[in-house]
Amino acid sequence: MTGPDRRTGTRPPVTRRVLGILEAFTPERPALTLTEICRRTGLPMATAHRLVNELVAWGALERGADGAYRVGLRLWEVASLAPRGPGLREAALPFMEDLYEATHQNVQLAVLDGLEVVYLERLSGRDAVHVFTRVGGRFPAHATGVGLALLAHADPELQERAIAGPLRRFTPKTICSGRQLRRVLAEVRRTGVAISDGQVELFALSVAAPVHGPDDSVVAALSIVVPSDAYDPRALVPAVRAGARGISRALGAPSARRPPASAARESGPPPRIAEGG
Amino acid sequence: MTGPDRRTGTRPPVTRRVLGILEAFTPERPALTLTEICRRTGLPMATAHRLVNELVAWGALERGADGAYRVGLRLWEVASLAPRGPGLREAALPFMEDLYEATHQNVQLAVLDGLEVVYLERLSGRDAVHVFTRVGGRFPAHATGVGLALLAHADPELQERAIAGPLRRFTPKTICSGRQLRRVLAEVRRTGVAISDGQVELFALSVAAPVHGPDDSVVAALSIVVPSDAYDPRALVPAVRAGARGISRALGAPSARRPPASAARESGPPPRIAEGG
DNA sequence: ACAGCGCTTCCGTCTGACGGAAGGATCGCC
DNA sequence: GGCGATCCTTCCGTCAGACGGAAGCGCTGT
Structure with missing residues (x-):
């Protein structure tokens, strides 16, 4: 990036070059010498x-x-103002903790960026199944629970791009055909939860539900990742759904508003969490 | 910041102006119009x-x-590579969760930057005592548990600056004299934990312990904040100390290494957690 | 229709960003 | 202790590209 285009003689604007320097830092190489920065x-x-x-x-x-x-602390301070990032995270944490405490497995929060998900938060016990996602990391949407939950409620045009685009395979169970993806997304919309079984690693399974923002559009997704041999995914659905609904309510989503106190019954029939905006 | 110095005619370098734009975003105003950016x-x-x-x-x-x-997600992604930030956080989270689960109060992780602490993480239950710190936020070191723990093991020159400098008062209990601060810091070094009672808000109390990095220097501090009328701080000391030690070990601190398996007794007399570097 | 506001585009000027080259500062090797 | 290698820092003449005043655009309210 920020290639100097030395061959063409054109030089990118200063801003881009500065951002290019930031871009040079990666999870694999978070510390660079000046010379390395130049090379990159x-x-x-x-x-x-x-x-x-x-x-x-x-x-x-x-x-x-x-x-x-x-990368410096100061940059992180500024970045912690990103509303799609830490802001969301803040609202979600208490509910994630509940879910974590109940299961001691991996609890994740992610948003969609293009056809990839970006993980905002992950709670995981020392003994939880290992997932190789990282807070701040990316992953193709079609292969993950959160990704399916987000994609299913995303802009239709984006969904078509996902369905058309190449779908990377991670395991024999990864969704790789457009037809299959389209079917799964419809299913996710119908049920309000996404279940991704062994799509990234065969032994792991995730259950995800969409989180709605103040305008009821889907802004994030909550998921739990468990070893696939030890859990019946159906048993996790209510908990994940409740967590996502709690976060939606904390964000002020109309569809997740608590019913009037008189009729309040938190675990009634889920009032159409899916079918957002 | 990034003032154009229009009066002097000097114009700051592009980079600074770009960073100045980022700086214009604050927790109070995380969304700005172009005109507002110009004003700021x-x-x-x-x-x-x-x-x-x-x-x-x-x-x-x-x-x-x-x-x-x-502020955009992309910036946050890069910022999540900051080693003093999210890297530390990652290592600390499991231990923070343990502490949270045991108490359901506020569990915080912070680092020192100048004479202020920057909060890297905070877990807090919905029913925990309210603390008005924010992940990514700053606070004067002298008034907080984490701040005292960090200051006590910081560069002596920095400690002197803190002792000399103005010490902002938040409550009648806030440490405000240099003499008092010096005494408290010595005490923290002696005991290995910092207790801040009602220094920020009268009804809240925090117990903090230093976290050591791979070179055994103090890199962060772990704390728990509880309502002061409901807890005996002494009861929290072992838990906080154990948590901090666990994080130190996860970071590879020599002083926190687990003793050889034969002699392993996790809760023996604390082998000098304090007295780092 | 017009004023007010905030945003966007244009383009001539001139300044400050650019980077080649030379000069340290450390290392490790013989 | 000389020498090459690697990495960093400083200097300074040149010129491209950043700059920003001004004009134009698209609102909204009256």
Whole structure:
């Protein structure tokens, strides 16, 4: 990224080059030397040096005792204002904790970005089944519970792109055909939950439900991931659904409003959680 | 910030202006129109427009349906690589969950930045005592449990700055004199835990312990905040200490290494958690 | 119809970003 | 202790691209 296009002679605007520097940091290489930054961004040393120094001065990057640069705390502070990120997370945490406490498995919260999901939060016990997602990480939507829940309620045009697009296979159980995906998405809309069984790793299964925002559109999805041999997914559905509904209510979703106190019965027939906007 | 210094005629470098735009977003105003951004940064409309567009193109900002700009998910993704931030958080979460589950109160993780603490994580039950910290938020170190725990093991020069500097008062119980702070910090070093009683809000009390990194220096602090009338702080000390030690071990701190299996006794006399670096 | 507001586009000016090159600072090796 | 290798830092003349005033656009309210 931010390739200097040295061949064409065109030079990208400063802003893009600065962002390119940030982009150079990845989960695999969260600490880089100046030289590495240059290699990854294609920037000349002198230029990278200047820009990096400005980033450090502000706190967007930090320089460790070892001389390597890392992403700085200050950047994280600003980023924690992202409304689709930590804001949502904040509202969701108490409900995620409930779910975690009841199961001690992996409880995840994710949003959709393009055809991928981005994980906002994950609670997982030391003894929970291992999932290789990371807070802040991405994953193709079609293969995950949260992804299916989000996709099912996404912009129809986006759904078509997903159905048309290449569907990466992770296991023999991964949804790989457009036809199959279309059927599953319809099913998700009908039932209000998504169940992804062994699609990423054969031994893991996830149950996910959509979370609605203040305008009732689906803004996120809550899921729980368990070992597939030890759980009946149907047993998890009510808990996940209740959690997602709780979060939706905390966000002010009209469809999740608590019924008038007189008639309040939290576990009545789910009043159409699906079929958002 | 990023004031254009229009009077002096000097113009800050592009990078600083871009960062200034990010800085314009605050917890109070996480969504800004272009005009507001201009007011806050002092940038001319045309300039702000161009820079903001570049930020949106990359994903550092997002533009909502209402036309307002917000911090983007992409920025948060990069920021989640900050080692002092989410990296630490990741290692700490399981232990924080244990502590949360045992008490259902507020469990917090924070690092020191200058004379302030930055909160990396907070678990809190719906019925826990209300604390007005926010993940990603800051607070003066001298008034909080985590702050005292961190300060006590910080660079001596920094400690002196804290002792000398003005100490903001929040309640009649807030530590406000340098003498008192010095004494408390020594006490924290001696006992290995910090207890902050009613320093921020009279009815809340926190117990905090330092977390050690791979080089045994103190990198973070773990705390629990409870209503002061319902808990004996001494009862919480072992749990907080154990949690902090667990995190330290997960981070690879030599001082927190589990003793050889033969002699393993997890709850023996605490082998000098304090006295780091 | 017009004023007010916020956003977007245009384009000539000139400044500050650019980066090649030279100069440290450390290492490890012989 | 000389020498190459690696990585970082500083300098400074050049010129491209950032800059921002001004004009235009699309609202909304009166």
